[in-house]
Amino acid sequence: xxxxxxxxxxxxxxxxxxxxxxxxxxxxxxxxxxxxxxxxxxxxxxxxxxxxxxxxxxxxxxxxxxxxxxxxxxxxxxxxxxxxxxxxxxxxxxxxxxxxxxxxxxxxxxxxxxxxxxxxxxxxxxxxxxxxxxxxxxxxxxxxxxxxxxxxxxxxxxxxxxxxxxxxxxxxxxxxxxxxxxxxxxxxxxxxxxxxxxxxxxxxxxxxxxxxxxxxxxxxxxxxxxxxxxxxxxxxxxxxxxxxxx
Numbered sequence: 001x002x003x004x005x006x007x008x009x010x011x012x013x014x015x016x017x018x019x020x021x022x023x024x025x026x027x028x029x030x031x032x033x034x035x036x037x038x039x040x041x042x043x044x045x046x047x048x049x050x051x052x053x054x055x056x057x058x059x060x061x062x063x064x065x066x067x068x069x070x071x072x073x074x075x076x077x078x079x080x081x082x083x084x085x086x087x088x089x090x091x092x093x094x095x096x097x098x099x100x101x102x103x104x105x106x107x108x109x110x111x112x113x114x115x116x117x118x119x120x121x122x123x124x125x126x127x128x129x130x131x132x133x134x135x136x137x138x139x140x141x142x143x144x145x146x147x148x149x150x151x152x153x154x155x156x157x158x159x160x161x162x163x164x165x166x167x168x169x170x171x172x173x174x175x176x177x178x179x180x181x182x183x184x185x186x187x188x189x190x191x192x193x194x195x196x197x198x199x200x201x202x203x204x205x206x207x208x209x210x211x212x213x214x215x216x217x218x219x220x221x222x223x224x225x226x227x228x229x230x231x232x233x234x235x236x237x238x239x240x241x242x243x244x245x246x
Contacts, residue, residue, distance in 0.1 A: 085203065093182060122162055
């Protein structure tokens with residue numbers, strides 16, 4: 001009995017000593033920061049930003065061409081349209097081919113467009129513009145594949161005898177009222193008095209005066225195509241262009 005009684009106080013002292021000691025906690029789940037992982041994350045984000053910049057480069061270049069470098073055209077012959085007017089959607093600008101089939105305006109994108117607007121009866125002014133349009137495109141040499149001739153026909157259907165000379169042009173019929181929401185003449189002039197220039201993104205950006213000097217128009221076209229050469233390098237698929245012309 002005495003032996004068993006003597007062991008109790010000792011056990012009590014041990015328990016008291018253990019309770020008096022501070023409680024220790026061991027944490028094993030907190031990750032240790034790894035500098036190499038952070039570096040990989042930063043490099044991945046940097047690469048993603050560089051890829052996005054490369055993809056956006058053509059768009060950035062186009063805006064620089066017009067809003068930064070365009071002042072070099074301060075001696076331009078044609079009238080610059082500010083702000084440029086984007087090509088309307090199909091609902092706002094109905095287009096059809098000569099067979100009456102609807103044509104989406106976006107099918108005209110990716111080419112520079114020299115545009116003539118005239119009634120299908122095509123008076124002397126219309127004939128002069130269509131001839132100058134063809135000569136100007138041919139004068140561009142190897143750059144002519146970047147430019148299309150477009151006749152937007154209002155009113156009557158085009159005279160049949162004109163069509164053989166327009167085999168290399170895009171001839172589309174449209175509504176004159178809807179067209180005037182996009183292309184507009186100079187004050188006091190009719191919409192059919194001018195040659196209009198539309199860029200590959202569909203922006204109407206220049207209007208040439210009535211009775212224009214073809215040499216001065218060509219100078220403007222040369223400058224514009226040269227300024228845009230870094231981003232406008234390919235035109236539309238030739239098969240697509242031929243489909244529009246049928």
